Amino acid sequence: MTNPSQAMRQRYLADSVATASPAKLLLMLFDRLIMDLSRGEQALLADDRPEANLQLKHAGDIVTELHVTLKPDVWEGAKDLASLYAFVETELVNANVQGDAAKVAAIRGLMEPLRDTWREAALAVAAAEG
Template identity: 55%
Template sequence: MNYTAVRTRYLDDTVATASPAKLLTMLYDRLVLDLTRAETEQRAGDRGAAGPHLTHAQDILSELMSTLDVSAWDGARQLMSVYTFLLTELIGANVAGDPERTAACRELVEPLRDAWHQAAQEVTVTSTLEPIGSLPVMAGSGGFGELGVG
């Protein structure tokens, strides 16, 4: 088996077996990575190399938007507004090749990523302390219920 096939299998298995909370934090981690890479390429003047990273970041935001249950918690509508803003800004940053817009998006996403990591850790700690049946699952179809998305 070649390295690429092994790596692909490992990544597929990791995603397939990850908890909803872990999947959410993985999406945020990758979003920050894509924005960092895009900003670096834009600052180097390589819009062509930045484009795929920005497009992937937009795909992640679209996924986050589609899984967010705006009725699950008080801040969900505001989070959807942030996602909508970010999506619009990333499209503009890609079209204009503007590293400052990309950096501003990254700076907005990083604290969100950190907050979701903390929430996921708290959900994990709580689930190890309480019986499974006592955890509240917010609205959704089995997605990221514990974190109010899904």
């Protein structure tokens, strides 16, 4: 049985996602991706393979979602971004299978600047609209 505070938190998160703008949703995905990568890396360093697997598989699911929702006909940079996402998807599987925390850290090192760039773009768009 779910406790009341957990149920309220889940409802709040569901409402937040349902009402978020596309830019906010993208940032939420990237923030969760970075968190999953950090947790996966820490789990590997602690030799907790089940937890690492859980976190890295979720990170992979996020990257796959980012990849499949790209619209190459709308933005010329989408092809390059798709290539990066495909690379990261493969590297995440390899890092998970090999138990390679350094590889996870390298992936995080690729994705954090991308998240930060999307955040800056979202802020610029919001400032221009507001």
